[in-house]
Amino acid sequence: MKTIYYLYIAVFFFICFFFLSIFIINGNTIFFDVPVYEWLQTWPRTDFFKVITNAGELWFLLILIVISLVLLRKKEQRQLFLGTMAVEAVLNVLLKYFFSRERPGFPHLVEVSGYSFPSGHMMAVTTFSFLILYFIWHSKMSKVKKGIFSIPFILYVVLIGFSRIYLGVHFASDVLGAFCLAVGLVSFFIFLSRSLK
Numbered sequence: 001m002k003t004i005y006y007l008y009i010a011v012f013f014f015i016c017f018f019f020l021s022i023f024i025i026n027g028n029t030i031f032f033d034v035p036v037y038e039w040l041q042t043w044p045r046t047d048f049f050k051v052i053t054n055a056g057e058l059w060f061l062l063i064l065i066v067i068s069l070v071l072l073r074k075k076e077q078r079q080l081f082l083g084t085m086a087v088e089a090v091l092n093v094l095l096k097y098f099f100s101r102e103r104p105g106f107p108h109l110v111e112v113s114g115y116s117f118p119s120g121h122m123m124a125v126t127t128f129s130f131l132i133l134y135f136i137w138h139s140k141m142s143k144v145k146k147g148i149f150s151i152p153f154i155l156y157v158v159l160i161g162f163s164r165i166y167l168g169v170h171f172a173s174d175v176l177g178a179f180c181l182a183v184g185l186v187s188f189f190i191f192l193s194r195s196l197k
Helices: 003-024 033-040 046-054 058-071 075-099 120-137 143-166 172-196
Strands: none
Touching: 003 172, 033 143, 033 172, 046 143, 058 075, 058 120, 075 120, 075 172, 120 143, 120 172, 143 172
16 A cells, blocks of 8 residues: 555544544533443443453553564564554543543443543554554465454454443443544554655
């Protein structure tokens, strides 16, 4: 894919995040927040989602980051990976305090603290996974292997998002906002990295 396309993708997802944030900036819920939560509650999978959500905790991500750094052999890849993850972490903290959105009033099935928007778990996991997907699809593996190796990271993002909503600690809009911002961030840094190279 051409380098400029990554900028287009970044702009698109940043715009999506911007319009989403306008709706929730005053603490409002969005029309799909409650229906998505109620839909997920029809899945009696509390223990499963508790396990899944732990895979988005900082300690687990740090393990994945260390393993990834060992496997990434090119200096440019490691710089892109670490730089993007670092910016994501700082940006998430700043935005949480900027929006100061309270957690949902749903029953919380796990202990949480801090503000709600954008979801920290979702933003970190999406940033990590999309960086890895980028490296996979720009490797020399066959398309079949690329597809096979991509599936776990796609599921990782989807299940983390569902778990945060199901457990009552995030609105669906928190998760969607985090996803949009993370994809935009990854795309923008890929664009910068490729442009500088």
